[in-house]
Amino acid sequence: MSIKVLLPTAFIRHTDGVKKVDSVATNLPGLVDDLGVKFPALGAHIKDEQGKLRPFINVYVNDEDIRFLGGESHTFEDGDEIMLIPSIAGGCV
Amino acid sequence: MPTMPDLKEVALPELSNDEISRYSRHLILPEVGFEGQQKLKAAKVLCVGTGGLGAPLAYYLAAAGIGTLGLVDFDVVDASNLQRQIIHSTSTVGQLKVDSAEKKLKDLNPYMNVVKHNVMLRSDNALEIFKDYDIIADGTDNFQTRYLVNDACVLLNKPNAYGSIFRFEGQASVFATEEGPCYRCLYPEPPPPGLVPSCAEGGVLGILPGLVGVIQATEVIKLILGIGEPLVGRLLLVDSLSMSFRTLKLRKNPKCPMCGTHEIKELIDYDQFCGIAPPTTTGPLEVAQHAAVGDVPVQDGIPQITVEELKAKRDRGDDFVLIDVREPHEYRIANLGAPLYPLGEIGSKLNELAQYKDKEVLLHCRSGARSQKAALELKAAGFSNVKNVAGGILAWAEKIDPTMPKY
Numbered sequence: 001m002s003i004k005v006l007l008p009t010a011f012i013r014h015t016d017g018v019k020k021v022d023s024v025a026t027n028l029p030g031l032v033d034d035l036g037v038k039f040p041a042l043g044a045h046i047k048d049e050q051g052k053l054r055p056f057i058n059v060y061v062n063d064e065d066i067r068f069l070g071g072e073s074h075t076f077e078d079g080d081e082i083m084l085i086p087s088i089a090g091g092c093v
Numbered sequence: 094m095p096t097m098p099d100l101k102e103v104a105l106p107e108l109s110n111d112e113i114s115r116y117s118r119h120l121i122l123p124e125v126g127f128e129g130q131q132k133l134k135a136a137k138v139l140c141v142g143t144g145g146l147g148a149p150l151a152y153y154l155a156a157a158g159i160g161t162l163g164l165v166d167f168d169v170v171d172a173s174n175l176q177r178q179i180i181h182s183t184s185t186v187g188q189l190k191v192d193s194a195e196k197k198l199k200d201l202n203p204y205m206n207v208v209k210h211n212v213m214l215r216s217d218n219a220l221e222i223f224k225d226y227d228i229i230a231d232g233t234d235n236f237q238t239r240y241l242v243n244d245a246c247v248l249l250n251k252p253n254a255y256g257s258i259f260r261f262e263g264q265a266s267v268f269a270t271e272e273g274p275c276y277r278c279l280y281p282e283p284p285p286p287g288l289v290p291s292c293a294e295g296g297v298l299g300i301l302p303g304l305v306g307v308i309q310a311t312e313v314i315k316l317i318l319g320i321g322e323p324l325v326g327r328l329l330l331v332d333s334l335s336m337s338f339r340t341l342k343l344r345k346n347p348k349c350p351m352c353g354t355h356e357i358k359e360l361i362d363y364d365q366f367c368g369i370a371p372p373t374t375t376g377p378l379e380v381a382q383h384a385a386v387g388d389v390p391v392q393d394g395i396p397q398i399t400v401e402e403l404k405a406k407r408d409r410g411d412d413f414v415l416i417d418v419r420e421p422h423e424y425r426i427a428n429l430g431a432p433l434y435p436l437g438e439i440g441s442k443l444n445e446l447a448q449y450k451d452k453e454v455l456l457h458c459r460s461g462a463r464s465q466k467a468a469l470e471l472k473a474a475g476f477s478n479v480k481n482v483a484g485g486i487l488a489w490a491e492k493i494d495p496t497m498p499k500y
Binding site for chain 2: 055063083085086090
């Protein structure tokens with residue numbers, strides 16, 4: 001079982017430019033931990049003091065918001081495509 | 094399908110012969126037609142920001158024949174804006190952005206009204222400004238104003254054509270319609286301050302706001318005409334490097350304190366909500382956002398020193414180490430000859446830096462924001478005497494060495 005994780009440009013400075021990564025995590029807390037192991041700098045960026053994903057980052061499972069699939073308790077399936085979507089504010093002065 | 098609430102109740106404005114010629118390509122489109130063009134003329138759209146997103150947005154809306162275009166901006170045109178803000182010109186550098194934008198819009202289309210709001214949008218003026226418009230287009234550049242625009246739109250029941258950008262990626266949606274989600278449904282909380290770099294710190298591909306701003310303009314036009322499927326309940330992701338567009342489903346959050354439970358009944362203090370110091374009321378946003386760094390002698394336990402003090406220390410031959418925490422590509426543009434340790438690499442290079450642990454270490458970057466973060470990092474790692482050069486190399490170029498390029 002493996003899932004595909006797509007990372008936004010905003011994160012690639014913490015991943016040495018990697019935008020796509022495979023993971024064997026079965027749920028969101030597992031994925032957050034796995035990303036922290038694969039990319040320690042990214043882990044520090046996206047995890048809060050309790051080790052949870054910061055709320056300004058949304059998680060989509062096959063184009064559906066994980067909050068509406070059960071959030072942390074949702075179980076990933078083989079081949080799922082997971083996207084992390086952070087809020088960005090730029091309109092540029 | 095959201096449509097303009099009261100356009101049909103008022104008599105639609107007539108089109109002159111000149112206007113009929115001008116809008117001919119719209120008039121022969123059945124989906125727009127004569128009545129559609131009249132609706133565009135009757136419409137009042139507010140562009141919040143006339144920067145990267147606001148520039149193409151306002152320009153195309155003016156071309157399309159929007160009758161009244163409001164512009165909110167308190168900034169002045171800077172040369173570094175012109176790489177993307179096509180509504181401003183080399184000849185208007187230094188002028189108020191609303192004045193500069195008005196010139197170009199009126200030159201393009203004299204048959205429209207431009208209403209200038211040369212103010213910083215705040216909780217105490219947003220509702221008053223918004224109330225006269227049918228649609229709000231959010232092209233701002235910071236989280237505080239994003240939440241402020243969203244909340245004002247929900248309170249006044251006005252759709253928000255939303256766009257935001259970062260480096261090579263953009264997001265667009267239509268928020269705050271009656272049936273659709275609002276910005277808070279998508280992002281209930283802003284990121285912790287300092288975690289997400291602004292375009293001024295992170296850079297942006299100049300064409301990207303053109304792509305995203307024109308998507309916002311398209312949504313505005315569709316909402317006015319009541320045609321097509323607006324981006325209500327969908328988030329469009331634009332990746333200009335892979336040139337891929339993808340839409341994600343957005344849902345209204347029943348627990349959203351703004352549009353779900355309605356527990357927020359008025360505008361709040363958005364600087365506090367986003368955990369930042371209130372910006373000053375003058376000067377470019379980029380500078381205003383970091384004003385606190387230069388204005389206080391100590392920031393979060395890090396002493397701030399001015400470029401004048403740095404110059405004096407150098408001239409006296411004081412014993413200190415100056416470190417540049419920018420990126421290598423920035424170093425090529427301008428530098429002070431200091432060794433380069435990019436902010437993101439400091440954590441992994443603490444061993445190398447350990448020789449300076451008990452020396453006076455001065456850190457600088459472009460404007461003073463990244464070097465402040467680096468200073469905090471070094472202090473936490475046990476460095477005993479770390480200071481931040483307020484205003485960075487930009488301040489150096491401004492005050493010490495006018496031959497140095499500013500970027």
